[in-house]
Amino acid sequence: MNAIAFTGVSKSYGTVRAVEALDVTIDAGSTVALLGPNGAGKSTSIGMLLGLVRPTAGEVRVFGETPDTAVKRGQVGAMLQDGALVPGLTVREVVSFVRSMYPEPMPLERILELANLTDIAGRRVDRLSGGQTQRVRFAIAIAGAPRLLVLDEPTAAMDVESRRSFWASMRDYVNGGRTILFATHYLEEADENADRVIVIARGRVVADGTPRQIKAMVGTGTVQFTIGDQPTAGLDALPGVHTVDIRGPIAQLRTTDPDATVQALYATGLRVTGLEVKGADLEDAFVSLTRDR
Numbered sequence: 001m002n003a004i005a006f007t008g009v010s011k012s013y014g015t016v017r018a019v020e021a022l023d024v025t026i027d028a029g030s031t032v033a034l035l036g037p038n039g040a041g042k043s044t045s046i047g048m049l050l051g052l053v054r055p056t057a058g059e060v061r062v063f064g065e066t067p068d069t070a071v072k073r074g075q076v077g078a079m080l081q082d083g084a085l086v087p088g089l090t091v092r093e094v095v096s097f098v099r100s101m102y103p104e105p106m107p108l109e110r111i112l113e114l115a116n117l118t119d120i121a122g123r124r125v126d127r128l129s130g131g132q133t134q135r136v137r138f139a140i141a142i143a144g145a146p147r148l149l150v151l152d153e154p155t156a157a158m159d160v161e162s163r164r165s166f167w168a169s170m171r172d173y174v175n176g177g178r179t180i181l182f183a184t185h186y187l188e189e190a191d192e193n194a195d196r197v198i199v200i201a202r203g204r205v206v207a208d209g210t211p212r213q214i215k216a217m218v219g220t221g222t223v224q225f226t227i228g229d230q231p232t233a234g235l236d237a238l239p240g241v242h243t244v245d246i247r248g249p250i251a252q253l254r255t256t257d258p259d260a261t262v263q264a265l266y267a268t269g270l271r272v273t274g275l276e277v278k279g280a281d282l283e284d285a286f287v288s289l290t291r292d293r
């Protein structure tokens, strides 16, 4: 059974084509990352999935129904990028209120526990840190025990520790066969938490596969250094290297294993100056992938 089906879906804002001809189905029970750079069309796609944004063309179905119907039936929970919490209320009050709007909500204590809020349930929501606020948003998203959970950059305001515990809660929640679709800018986050990664850039799907397949396509990082007029032959044979770009005096190697690449680079005997190692720049990687095609 498909949890989600986009069929020929496009959305334009005036002359801006935010999403173009999206054809994607997502199986119930899977955890899928929607990965892409700023402005790729992730939030627009999520908005259409929730019935908040109307497609210019095409059709969206959630468990075989329109997004509006699926949302009304309490089948979908969402955690969006913004949305203020009612100030003055405690965490427990906010979560209880949201629970009361659903036909078959999860028990209150279970929600608080899953969202790691039990200890701060009595605190006012306007006195929370960024990470704690995100946890309340998560609690609100799961309050109705939805079959599909949609998260738009859920860990944006969190530090490393909060991210880790957030994803642990998520795995707990999804254990009973629920479906998760989340948007992220980070390949590592997609890799660690999804079983399928759909990459979008400029409103189109440019890659779709397991995290392993996606990493092999884009590399997980870039190793850059000043090569000057030294020979470039052999750089593409260094371990992990996937693409070599020479721009003036700068050599940029896209690699699946930056550590191994750097070690081997030093062993070549080349004079390496201005070394920089960075995480994958998806925008760059995908713009060049789509151009190469």
Ligand SMILES: Nc1ncnc2c1ncn2[C@@H]1O[C@H](COP(=O)(O)OP(=O)(O)OP(=O)(O)O)[C@@H](O)[C@H]1O
Binding pocket: 013, 016, 017, 018, 019, 036, 037, 038, 039, 040, 041, 042, 043, 044, 045
């Ligand atoms: N309400 C709107 N009016 C006009 N243009 C919009 C609107 N919403 C989005 N866009 C444009 O549509 C494109 C896709 O935006 P969208 O927010 O879906 O991307 P995104 O992948 O979610 O980006 P981010 O990671 O920055 O949130 C962008 O060019 C954006 O400027």
